[in-house]
Amino acid sequence: MTAALVMSGLVVGSDLGAAPAYADDEPVIVDPGFESAEWDPTTQHNHAQFVTPGADGTGTAVQVGFNFEGDSLAPEGTALPIRGGGPVRGMVNKTVSNIQPQTVYEVSITVKGRQMRYGAFDTEASLYYRGLATGDSARGYSNGVATPGNGTEWQTTTFQVTTGPRTTELNLYCFSTSMDSAGYCDDFSITRIGPVAAPVEAPEPWAEMPVMENGFPVTIPAVQSFEAAEGAFAGPIDRVIVAEEHRDAIADEAHLGAANMAEAGVAPDVELSYGDAGDLAAGGVFIELGDVPIPDDAPVNARDLMQDAYRIEITPEGVSITAGGEPGVLYALSTLTQATRSAATGDAGLPAGTVLNWTDQEFRALQIDSGRRYYSIDWLKQQIKDLAYTNLNTLVLRIKDNEGLRVESEVFPELVDDLPDGGHWTREEVQDLVAFAQRFHVRVIPEYDMPAHSALDAKIFTEPGYMLGEESYNYGRADIRERLADVAVEMGELFGSGYIHLGGDEFMSMNAHDEPVEWIREETGDPSATPRDAYIAFFNEVNEAVSEAGMRTMMWNDMLDGSNAVVDIDPSITIIYWAQIYGSLSVNELLAEGHLTIGSSSDRYHDLWPATERADQTGGESSMGEFINRPLPEYSWNAYPSPFLFSGGFGPPQTVDVQYRDQVRGQFFPVWDDAHGWAPEPVLTQTLLPRLRLFAQDTWNSERPVDTFADFDQHLRFQGHASYFGAEQVWEVPEATDVPTWSLEVTSDPDPGSEVGFGDTPTWSITATAGESRLDSARVRIDLEDVLDDIAATRLPVADTGNVALVPGAVIWDIGLQAGRSASIVISAPLSDRTLVPRGDRDLTVTVTGEAADAELTACVGCADLDALHIVADEPPVTGDPDDPPYSGGSEETSSAPETDGTPDSSDSPGTTDGVPDSSNPDDDLANTGASNARWIALIAAALIALGGLVLLRRRRAVRFTT
Numbered sequence: 001m002t003a004a005l006v007m008s009g010l011v012v013g014s015d016l017g018a019a020p021a022y023a024d025d026e027p028v029i030v031d032p033g034f035e036s037a038e039w040d041p042t043t044q045h046n047h048a049q050f051v052t053p054g055a056d057g058t059g060t061a062v063q064v065g066f067n068f069e070g071d072s073l074a075p076e077g078t079a080l081p082i083r084g085g086g087p088v089r090g091m092v093n094k095t096v097s098n099i100q101p102q103t104v105y106e107v108s109i110t111v112k113g114r115q116m117r118y119g120a121f122d123t124e125a126s127l128y129y130r131g132l133a134t135g136d137s138a139r140g141y142s143n144g145v146a147t148p149g150n151g152t153e154w155q156t157t158t159f160q161v162t163t164g165p166r167t168t169e170l171n172l173y174c175f176s177t178s179m180d181s182a183g184y185c186d187d188f189s190i191t192r193i194g195p196v197a198a199p200v201e202a203p204e205p206w207a208e209m210p211v212m213e214n215g216f217p218v219t220i221p222a223v224q225s226f227e228a229a230e231g232a233f234a235g236p237i238d239r240v241i242v243a244e245e246h247r248d249a250i251a252d253e254a255h256l257g258a259a260n261m262a263e264a265g266v267a268p269d270v271e272l273s274y275g276d277a278g279d280l281a282a283g284g285v286f287i288e289l290g291d292v293p294i295p296d297d298a299p300v301n302a303r304d305l306m307q308d309a310y311r312i313e314i315t316p317e318g319v320s321i322t323a324g325g326e327p328g329v330l331y332a333l334s335t336l337t338q339a340t341r342s343a344a345t346g347d348a349g350l351p352a353g354t355v356l357n358w359t360d361q362e363f364r365a366l367q368i369d370s371g372r373r374y375y376s377i378d379w380l381k382q383q384i385k386d387l388a389y390t391n392l393n394t395l396v397l398r399i400k401d402n403e404g405l406r407v408e409s410e411v412f413p414e415l416v417d418d419l420p421d422g423g424h425w426t427r428e429e430v431q432d433l434v435a436f437a438q439r440f441h442v443r444v445i446p447e448y449d450m451p452a453h454s455a456l457d458a459k460i461f462t463e464p465g466y467m468l469g470e471e472s473y474n475y476g477r478a479d480i481r482e483r484l485a486d487v488a489v490e491m492g493e494l495f496g497s498g499y500i501h502l503g504g505d506e507f508m509s510m511n512a513h514d515e516p517v518e519w520i521r522e523e524t525g526d527p528s529a530t531p532r533d534a535y536i537a538f539f540n541e542v543n544e545a546v547s548e549a550g551m552r553t554m555m556w557n558d559m560l561d562g563s564n565a566v567v568d569i570d571p572s573i574t575i576i577y578w579a580q581i582y583g584s585l586s587v588n589e590l591l592a593e594g595h596l597t598i599g600s601s602s603d604r605y606h607d608l609w610p611a612t613e614r615a616d617q618t619g620g621e622s623s624m625g626e627f628i629n630r631p632l633p634e635y636s637w638n639a640y641p642s643p644f645l646f647s648g649g650f651g652p653p654q655t656v657d658v659q660y661r662d663q664v665r666g667q668f669f670p671v672w673d674d675a676h677g678w679a680p681e682p683v684l685t686q687t688l689l690p691r692l693r694l695f696a697q698d699t700w701n702s703e704r705p706v707d708t709f710a711d712f713d714q715h716l717r718f719q720g721h722a723s724y725f726g727a728e729q730v731w732e733v734p735e736a737t738d739v740p741t742w743s744l745e746v747t748s749d750p751d752p753g754s755e756v757g758f759g760d761t762p763t764w765s766i767t768a769t770a771g772e773s774r775l776d777s778a779r780v781r782i783d784l785e786d787v788l789d790d791i792a793a794t795r796l797p798v799a800d801t802g803n804v805a806l807v808p809g810a811v812i813w814d815i816g817l818q819a820g821r822s823a824s825i826v827i828s829a830p831l832s833d834r835t836l837v838p839r840g841d842r843d844l845t846v847t848v849t850g851e852a853a854d855a856e857l858t859a860c861v862g863c864a865d866l867d868a869l870h871i872v873a874d875e876p877p878v879t880g881d882p883d884d885p886p887y888s889g890g891s892e893e894t895s896s897a898p899e900t901d902g903t904p905d906s907s908d909s910p911g912t913t914d915g916v917p918d919s920s921n922p923d924d925d926l927a928n929t930g931a932s933n934a935r936w937i938a939l940i941a942a943a944l945i946a947l948g949g950l951v952l953l954r955r956r957r958a959v960r961f962t963t
Contacts, residue, residue, distance in 0.1 A: 046677025115144025
């Protein structure tokens with residue numbers, strides 16, 4: 001059959017999946033009547049299936065949830081006894097695109113069932129991030145509407161929706177809240193009516209992102225400190241250089257961070273290479289591991305989390321990153337990506353200076369209630385990308401609740417959810433997810449709730465004495481304690497984070513059962529032991545098994561009310577504090593007992609039921625919000641500005657006393673769900689973004705960059721999602737495989753071809769330049785045969801870098817250069833009264849060659865074809881100081897410097913190469929060696945003249961290297 005498009009009430013045939021044709025201002029909904037009987041990408045569903053006939057007696061509709069035969073507790077095709085529980089529910093949701101803001105639409109939905117919820121949900125019905133569901137007349141948490149005939153007849157409801165100032169899509173949904181029968185959905189349609197009479201304008205996005213008070217561009221979270229310097233880095237980033245000594249440790253993080261920079265547009269052509277700080281050239285980022293100078297006044301826990309800290313040094317030439325550990329590399333590159341994007345909105349570039357960033361919160365987590373409903377592995381992977389993008393490092397997955405077990409288990413196979421259109425994750429899928437998360441330095445912690453939250457378990461394990469009513473396992477029995485310990489170890493080892501969350505919340509009938517009390521009194525020999533003592537002893541026993549397996553445990557706080565008189569909770573168990581409720585101890589009381597504590601505040605619960613109250617569209621100063629609008633961002637902004645605030649239950653938040661703050665180890669942002677499967681993943685992605693960004697800022701515990709959430713909203717909208725969010729992750733960038741390059745250039749003064757004479761000092765400059773990579777070792781040979789025949793030497797050569805040596809008729813210059821750097825050597829030939837210049841025209845020129853084993857000489861300008869300098873002069877008299885050596889080096893017969901290849905040997909003294917002083921020290925008397933021999937020659941010459949002998953001394957030119 002063909003799918004259909006509903007546009008302004010017109011149904012147009014279209015092949016499913018084909019790009020639809022539609023007017024620019026009309027909404028687009030794919031297959032609104034489910035006639036294709038296939039799921040398309042714009043339709044989300046949970047515990048749903050196609051059925052026939054549809055509402056008009058033909059075609060197809062969707063069944064949401066499950067039906068049961070007679071008194072059966074399990075739906076057809078499964079043995080899981082879910083009747084009477086949340087898993088009976090199901091949902092379907094269609095995303096409608098091409099929606100215009102501040103516009104009125106008419107929507108109609110056809111449903112059938114005893115407890116139906118349906119409508120259109122606008123995630124941004126009004127500012128800021130306040131969604132609104134319009135449609136059915138039901139209100140409250142799980143109420144539903146019965147269609148005619150006690151849910152046996154179809155009913156079509158038509159209603160109008162007014163979109164918000166930023167709305168670009170709507171979600172038409174239908175789900176059943178019944179826990180013993182299914183519901184049915186068909187024929188979604190939407191028609192544009194027209195613009196609202198008095199539109200509300202959304203704030204205009206900033207054309208140029210402002211810098212923060214410290215002068216650094218906008219990032220989430222804001223950096224702890226920035227010390228500005230002169231200038232700016234203009235980019236673009238084209239090379240990431242990993243310190244060779246840290247290659248094995250951080251190459252993967254550098255590749256991933258560089259790939260994300262490329263996708264974000266700040267480094268589109270980036271390549272990666274290995275080297276050292278000397279290789280940093282313009283447009284480059286150098287990364288190494290090292291100690292980060294965390295300030296002395298930072299919280300003590302910050303030093304324990306050095307692996308998350310980093311320093312970014314920004315200069316006009318490039319960027320250098322020092323990270324305390326592998327996670328710090330990834331976080332630093334995320335910060336650099338965000339800052340560069342922010343700076344690119346202006347003209348100034350990325351400001352030069354030093355960033356120091358660190359945190360004192362070990363667990364910065366997103367907590368997902370996957371025990372009640374199924375989430376796709378792909379959606380979880382996208383959230384992992386977003387976590388790392390803002391320096392969050394933990395994903396907590398509640399895998400076991402009243403609704404069953406979301407993961408394959410060998411210890412409790414009976415609990416594994418095998419329901420269609422939902423179900424469980426295989427062990428291989430979990431391992432894949434964990435491996436994915438590890439590459440982002442995100443740990444995945446499973447929560448297996450025990451002993452309570454076990455309603456489904458009670459329907460499965462019907463053996464007398466196995467369960468305590470319909471709520472909890474009977475942990476008074478040794479075999480049950482052992483089995484629960486076994487599954488804790490099993491799940492902890494599968495997820496591999498080193499932690500297992502044991503739940504431990506809401507055992508409301510704890511005091512009504514005798515078996516655990518009898519066990520603990522016998523175990524301790526103390527008849528005063530209480531039900532709370534037995535409860536704590538159970539968790540201590542499971543914790544011991546987990547500890548023996550090399551892991552640690554966590555548990556909720558709400559059942560810890562201080563009434564345990566005999567058994568103390570093991571201090572190694574980390575307490576997850578969600579509220580001061582059910583008589584539990586305050587957070588400061590637990591901290592005073594020495595417990596490590598993490599917050600998961602009920603005030604910040606993101607509850608996934610559609611918000612239906614218009615009243616929720618205003619306020620925010622004190623209201624947490626309704627359902628999926630919780631927490632209203634303004635509420636979190638005002639009530640939870642730091643990680644040292646914990647839920648007070650029905651009262652205001654509790655503030656951790658200063659003396660206990662080193663025991664606070666972080667915060668979880670909690671998403672609590674229901675088994676019906678709404679909100680669908682795309683809706684949750686939208687509603688989660690602003691709340692998680694604000695949470696990331698406050699949990700990193702750096703100073704907020706702005707004063708109001710309205711301003712922070714501009715930041716989070718600009719930064720958006722992580723690179724490759726919703727797309728296949730790219731893990732690597734190309735590694736630079738090009739051979740390092742270098743070049744030579746020879747110039748003369750005066751210009752080539754000029755005439756020189758008595759009193760002139762012609763010079764030749766030879767400049768070596770490295771390309772974009774470091775030049776480790778190169779040799780330059782400067783042939784002086786056409787100079788030495790005419791001019792005598794006065795001293796040996798000196799270069800501004802490298803080693804210099806004389807060989808017969810030439811100079812050897814061995815050199816290494818940093819990327820993009822140059823070095824020069826200058827040859828001076830003074831034509832003085834001590835220089836015997838032959839009568840008539842003669843030419844002076846040099847010939848230069850270069851070679852390097854691991855680099856390519858790409859240019860040698862003037863090396864062999866530089867026009868000669870022409871000597872035009874009469875022979876001057878020979879005068880001068882007889883103590884000034886008239887000759888030093890250059891001929892085979894009389895050179896004072898031995899022939900050398902420039903390589904040091906054991907006979908060299910410190911600072912020399914084969915007798916030639918180290919050219920890196922220009923203060924050396926480079927003529928000492930040659931001067932001694934030259935003085936002997938001068939003495940011999942003087943003696944011959946005195947005897948009247950006619951001696952013709954063949955004079956040689958002076959070769960001088962200057963810096």
